[in-house]
Amino acid sequence: MARKKGRMAQEVNAGSMADIAFLLLIFFLVTTTIASDKGVLNILPPKQDPNQPPPEIKLNERNIFNILVNANDQLLVEGEVRQNTVGLSDEIKSFLLNFGAPDEEAQALFNSLPASLRNQAERDSRSSDHPMAGGAVISIKTNRGTSYERYLEVLDIAKRAYFEIYAERVGITADQYRALSGRNAAEKELIDRGKEGIPMAISIAEPDKIGS
Amino acid sequence: MSKFKKKNKVTESIPTSALPDIIFMLLFFFMVTTVLREQEILVEQRIPQATQLQKLEKKSLISYLYVGKPKDTGRYGTEPRIQANDVLIGTNDIALWVNQERDKLSEAERDQITISMKADREVKMGPISDVQFELREVDARRVLYAAVGRVDQ
Numbered sequence: 386m387a388r389k390k391g392r393m394a395q396e397v398n399a400g401s402m403a404d405i406a407f408l409l410l411i412f413f414l415v416t417t418t419i420a421s422d423k424g425v426l427n428i429l430p431p432k433q434d435p436n437q438p439p440p441e442i443k444l445n446e447r448n449i450f451n452i453l454v455n456a457n458d459q460l461l462v463e464g465e466v467r468q469n470t471v472g473l474s475d476e477i478k479s480f481l482l483n484f485g486a487p488d489e490e491a492q493a494l495f496n497s498l499p500a501s502l503r504n505q506a507e508r509d510s511r512s513s514d515h516p517m518a519g520g521a522v523i524s525i526k527t528n529r530g531t532s533y534e535r536y537l538e539v540l541d542i543a544k545r546a547y548f549e550i551y552a553e554r555v556g557i558t559a560d561q562y563r564a565l566s567g568r569n570a571a572e573k574e575l576i577d578r579g580k581e582g583i584p585m586a587i588s589i590a591e592p593d594k595i596g597s
Numbered sequence: 598m599s600k601f602k603k604k605n606k607v608t609e610s611i612p613t614s615a616l617p618d619i620i621f622m623l624l625f626f627f628m629v630t631t632v633l634r635e636q637e638i639l640v641e642q643r644i645p646q647a648t649q650l651q652k653l654e655k656k657s658l659i660s661y662l663y664v665g666k667p668k669d670t671g672r673y674g675t676e677p678r679i680q681a682n683d684v685l686i687g688t689n690d691i692a693l694w695v696n697q698e699r700d701k702l703s704e705a706e707r708d709q710i711t712i713s714m715k716a717d718r719e720v721k722m723g724p725i726s727d728v729q730f731e732l733r734e735v736d737a738r739r740v741l742y743a744a745v746g747r748v749d750q
Binding site for chain 2: 399402403406407409410413414416417422423424425426427428429430431432433527528529530531532533534536537538540541544545548563564566567568591592
């Protein structure tokens with residue numbers, strides 16, 4: 386009220402407003418971390434009742450693709466020592482696509498596969514019976530001393546074989562298949578059509594303690 | 598040349614009075630999308646690489662568990678530890694933590710809880726399998742091994 390200076394019409398200089406806003410903008414730009422929630426999904430087996438013995442699952446040795454990783458990160462794939470994972474994904478894929486002893490249902494599945502997959506399918510009676518439930522299982526067993534990185538690498542390779550088969554079945558690339566969210570009915574249908582009859586059977590055994 | 602000069606006579610200037618508004622709009626966008634990290638990570642985090650990454654639909658279902666060598670080795674030692682929220686916990690506290698996280702979700706979503714395991718690549722399988730064993734005990738079986746993408750060889 387008693388301000389003498391107030392008489393003069395003063396205007397706040399708004400020219401530097403943009404600069405201030407820029408400064409704030411840059412601050413938020415720098416501090417923003419777009420959280421990446423990507424990863425390899427794994428469903429753990431249900432817990433075991435200590436009073437009951439683990440369920441006996443009868444599987445023929447030929448239906449199990451054994452991958453062992455020791456404390457030095459060396460691999461033992463189907464009884465064969467490996468130092469690296471080169472070519473493992475293709476081996477798993479041909480193991481999964483093998484129809485050694487298909488029953489009627491598996492034969493129907495074989496007939497429903499697209500021609501490109503049918504050409505890859507072999508009929509080796511020493512390998513897995515069929516890719517359906519109980520016909521082909523990938524078993525990954527680690528040691529307590531195995532590095533997490535190696536374990537994830539092997540799991541990643543096993544998943545890749547499955548996703549490649551699923552994707553080829555519905556005629557898209559594996560990257561596209563993995564990006565399907567199942568949010569709408571069309572995507573869900575694609576996902577289901579890829580998986581149908583070929584469940585992801587990756588068994589992760591409890592790591593052993595020897596040599597850790 | 599004369600033609601050019603004629604055109605130049607019209608003094609065109611871009612009005613910059615709307616510039617602050619545009620900047621403010623951008624600013625608000627980033628302010629809203631920014632999630633300031635509410636927890637300090639106490640363990641080393643060098644996330645391993647993988648190719649078969651999947652993204653989860655609902656972020657609210659994810660709870661994070663950090664596993665790695667403590668950054669403050671003087672206080673916590675050099676053995677890998679587990680961090681939940683902002684404290685280091687032991688393996689036997691995981692069950693309690695999972696139940697707390699589950700209580701935050703709505704009734705219908707409780708069984709879909711997903712644990713995102715952010716483990717350092719140097720960690721051995723021993724601690725990881727201990728964590729997994731505990732998670733199986735409390736029936737939180739959806740696990741997402743956090744990884745960063747890698748271009749194929």
